[in-house]
Amino acid sequence: MDNSIKAEEKKDIGIMSLDELKEEMTKLGAPAFRAGQIFSWLHAKYAGSFDEMTNLSKDFRELLNKRYEIRRPSILKELISEKDGTRKYLLRLYDGNVIESVLMKYEHGNSVCISSQAGCRMGCGFCASTLNGLERNLSFYEMAGQIYTIAAHTKEKISNVVIMGSGEPLDNYKNLKGFIELVSDKNGMNLGRRNITVSTCGIVPKIYELADEGYAITLAISLHSPTDELRRQIMPIARKYSIKELMDAAAYYYGKTGRRITFEYTLIKDFNDSDKCAMELMKLINGLKQKNVMCHVNLIPVNAVKERKFEHSKPPFIQNFKNILERYQINVTIRREMGSDINAACGQLRKSYIDEGEQGKVL
Numbered sequence: 001m002d003n004s005i006k007a008e009e010k011k012d013i014g015i016m017s018l019d020e021l022k023e024e025m026t027k028l029g030a031p032a033f034r035a036g037q038i039f040s041w042l043h044a045k046y047a048g049s050f051d052e053m054t055n056l057s058k059d060f061r062e063l064l065n066k067r068y069e070i071r072r073p074s075i076l077k078e079l080i081s082e083k084d085g086t087r088k089y090l091l092r093l094y095d096g097n098v099i100e101s102v103l104m105k106y107e108h109g110n111s112v113c114i115s116s117q118a119g120c121r122m123g124c125g126f127c128a129s130t131l132n133g134l135e136r137n138l139s140f141y142e143m144a145g146q147i148y149t150i151a152a153h154t155k156e157k158i159s160n161v162v163i164m165g166s167g168e169p170l171d172n173y174k175n176l177k178g179f180i181e182l183v184s185d186k187n188g189m190n191l192g193r194r195n196i197t198v199s200t201c202g203i204v205p206k207i208y209e210l211a212d213e214g215y216a217i218t219l220a221i222s223l224h225s226p227t228d229e230l231r232r233q234i235m236p237i238a239r240k241y242s243i244k245e246l247m248d249a250a251a252y253y254y255g256k257t258g259r260r261i262t263f264e265y266t267l268i269k270d271f272n273d274s275d276k277c278a279m280e281l282m283k284l285i286n287g288l289k290q291k292n293v294m295c296h297v298n299l300i301p302v303n304a305v306k307e308r309k310f311e312h313s314k315p316p317f318i319q320n321f322k323n324i325l326e327r328y329q330i331n332v333t334i335r336r337e338m339g340s341d342i343n344a345a346c347g348q349l350r351k352s353y354i355d356e357g358e359q360g361k362v363l
């Protein structure tokens, strides 16, 4: 018989709402206003330890430390682009899982791209994040914590967030909702919901659900092919939902939120970058425009992933593709390659860390 007394597992304080924190304070015999102070330290001042909470007494901080844990991700590796100041991060979660986040600097403000899962189970053919499958979902605090860690480390103000790192956010729906509510909380980060973009590979029923939540965040749909036949070759989700179903969901989302839909289209050499593909894509977008849905196409030069066979479309092909869409008055941009000198395609930093068992130094 094992008589050892198990140390009580510390509670994850980052996922507690203000009301839950108040209950905890009551249990500790502390005044309720402490809850507001702690919430503010965690979510407005991005504290990563109780020691930073200087308006709490040392004894009280020690008590908190014994009972609770702040599971803010820590930095394992930081790569800084000399070209445009983009910073890529390999972050470690409290249980040793690793994820990636990116800070991008634009004229209109700083944007952070965060991960929603450690790994991904969607299996998109051009993506490194899915090569080792899904490890686990991130909690909503771990999602927000990526922004907090980067903001605390760089002292930069973050004005936009895109959930476009590893993972499919609509496959971690409950935490996605928790994240949106947390970062837009006026007692916390107070980020405008219009400044949040969720990128999905197209889980159709969840797009309807998200539309009905009334969040009015921006939706980016990873389309990457204009026909079901092509799309099924690179995106397993396309075997479940057709492009027609996806377009109907996009129209519904726009109808409910009034937010312009972005279609992400990764250009892959000799696969989806032909004139014919551009015309097919034009027809899809025009079909939505006829329903008064505002759309935008973002062309992405594919990042080569060494485990995958896909190659970049050459710049003239990308420009030609754009010209065709523009000829039909489609709103289209070519995504600026941020941090091209620190390369590492999305998910590649994490993949090599896992494969090589590389030991990074925590900052």
Ligand code: SF4
Residues within 6 Å of the ligand: 120, 121, 122, 123, 124, 127, 128, 129, 130, 165, 166, 167, 168, 200, 201, 222
């Ligand atoms: S592109 Fe997104 S949804 Fe597809 S495998 Fe990669 S992380 Fe998952």
